[in-house]
Amino acid sequence: MFDATVYSNRRARLRQDAGKGIILLPGNVDAAFNYPANQYHFRQDSTFLYFFGLDHPGLAGLMDLDSGEDWIFGNDVDMDDIIWMGVLPSIRDLAAGAGVTHTAPYGGLGPVIDKAVGQGRKVHFLPPYRGETSLELQRLLKIPAADLKADSSLPLIKAVIAQRSIKDAGEIAEIEKAIGTAFLMHTTAMKMAKPGVWEQEIAGTIEGIAMANGGPVSFPVILSMNGQTLHNHDHSQYLQKGRLLVVDAGCETGMHYASDLTRTMPVGGTFDARQKPVYEAVLAANMKGIEAVKPGVLYRDIHLLAALTLAEGLKSIGLMKGNMADAVAAGAHALFLPHGLGHMMGLDVHDMENLGQIYVGYDDEIQPASQFGLAFLRLGRRLQSGFVLTVEPGCYFIPALIDQWRSEGLHKEFINYSEVEKYKDFGGIRIEDDVLVTETGGKVLGKPVPKTVEEVEKIML
Numbered sequence: 096m097f098d099a100t101v102y103s104n105r106r107a108r109l110r111q112d113a114g115k116g117i118i119l120l121p122g123n124v125d126a127a128f129n130y131p132a133n134q135y136h137f138r139q140d141s142t143f144l145y146f147f148g149l150d151h152p153g154l155a156g157l158m159d160l161d162s163g164e165d166w167i168f169g170n171d172v173d174m175d176d177i178i179w180m181g182v183l184p185s186i187r188d189l190a191a192g193a194g195v196t197h198t199a200p201y202g203g204l205g206p207v208i209d210k211a212v213g214q215g216r217k218v219h220f221l222p223p224y225r226g227e228t229s230l231e232l233q234r235l236l237k238i239p240a241a242d243l244k245a246d247s248s249l250p251l252i253k254a255v256i257a258q259r260s261i262k263d264a265g266e267i268a269e270i271e272k273a274i275g276t277a278f279l280m281h282t283t284a285m286k287m288a289k290p291g292v293w294e295q296e297i298a299g300t301i302e303g304i305a306m307a308n309g310g311p312v313s314f315p316v317i318l319s320m321n322g323q324t325l326h327n328h329d330h331s332q333y334l335q336k337g338r339l340l341v342v343d344a345g346c347e348t349g350m351h352y353a354s355d356l357t358r359t360m361p362v363g364g365t366f367d368a369r370q371k372p373v374y375e376a377v378l379a380a381n382m383k384g385i386e387a388v389k390p391g392v393l394y395r396d397i398h399l400l401a402a403l404t405l406a407e408g409l410k411s412i413g414l415m416k417g418n419m420a421d422a423v424a425a426g427a428h429a430l431f432l433p434h435g436l437g438h439m440m441g442l443d444v445h446d447m448e449n450l451g452q453i454y455v456g457y458d459d460e461i462q463p464a465s466q467f468g469l470a471f472l473r474l475g476r477r478l479q480s481g482f483v484l485t486v487e488p489g490c491y492f493i494p495a496l497i498d499q500w501r502s503e504g505l506h507k508e509f510i511n512y513s514e515v516e517k518y519k520d521f522g523g524i525r526i527e528d529d530v531l532v533t534e535t536g537g538k539v540l541g542k543p544v545p546k547t548v549e550e551v552e553k554i555m556l
């Protein structure tokens with residue numbers, strides 16, 4: 096945990112921003128894996144962590160915006176808990192660590208909410224994303240679970256996003272720690288990517304590195320020679336020389352700050368003549384994107400700049416043709432890059448996505464586009480210093496998509512389909528870094544993971 100004053104200060108700011116009434120922030124509870132007593136590793140809710148820091152199941156935070164009191168509701172461990180799980184500090188002591196002086200048993204929460212609702216006070220809550228939380232909010236607020244999202248508090252959503260979007264020095268240090276572990280994960284994958292090795296062996300090894308360094312992984316490891324499938328969790332293949340291996344993986348620190356890096360490597364250690372120029376085109380898009388990061392710039396424009404850079408690279412290979420600015424404006428590059436350039440990152444790998452991407456990545460100035468490809472951009476708004484985001488261009492040869500576009504004659508003035516046809520067995524490439532928006536530009540966080548052709552080939556020797 097950070098120092099108690101960090102959480103007190105965050106709540107003080109939230110109090111200013113959220114208006115009147117009470118804020119109810121339920122923490123997560125344990126979730127059953129395959130039967131009730133066999134549970135997933137506990138993962139606390141990120142907003143609860145941000146404002147209260149307590150990484151234990153079965154707690155709820157309540158902030159009375161009118162009296163200024165903050166409360167933690169939760170039960171002290173009993174003898175059964177002690178026998179099976181060990182001793183825990185009392186709720187009072189836990190709460191003190193978050194700068195909270197008011198505590199009560201969990202059963203006291205319902206009557207407090209009932210009283211507030213009876214008095215006509217506003218109860219602000221966030222849209223739930225777990226079934227257990229939905230059921231608990233339904234019980235506490237008497238709002239049908241199906242209506243909770245619509246009835247959640249927009250002022251609270253916006254206030255939380257405004258605050259969590261800007262990372263302070265302590266958070267950035269945690270993210271860099273997570274990237275330090277991701278460095279080990281990715282360089283290990285590079286060293287292991289030899290012909291004949293089972294993908295699963297690499298996936299398991301790097302997941303183990305995450306666990307051994309604080310862990311868990313910040314999202315299920317994406318690792319496959321079939322990198323044309325963007326989120327490929329199938330690790331069943333044995334590596335073959337001449338193929339590319341995409342590894343998209345990151346981890347959480349003990350405090351749950353995330354990393355999210357992607358590297359693509361040639362099985363056997365050398366990019367071949369067909370792979371190298373495509374890799375260089377993606378790398379150029381990654382580096383141009385990073386160079387363009389600075390406060391005040393629309394991230395949508397950086398996405399488009401990266402797309403243009405990629406398209407120009409593909410034109411030089413003969414896969415695209417015509418005027419590339421026109422091609423990108425028309426969305427033709429999305430055959431190769433059908434996803435957005437990046438997303439916010441912090442306590443969640445897609446930071447705050449549970450609060451609504453429209454509020455995290457967009458605002459009154461800019462709304463999501465409807466064009467294929469650009470529509471999947473999670474972050475479009477103007478950057479501010481303190482944002483941490485990913486820059487992750489890719490280039491994919493998705494046979495089904497190629498066939499569909501070709502049969503429809505889509506963007507045939509920009510796509511050299513007869514050449515693209517020869518790449519249907521290519522797979523995909525993605526290169527991703529985690530970048531802090533500074534006062535003047537962008538800074539790639541953490542120890543640099545090999546990225547250029549020479550660096551990747553050297554570490555794979």
Ligand code: GLY
Pocket residue numbers: 314343344355
């Ligand atoms: N790196 C996985 C994702 O961004 O969804």
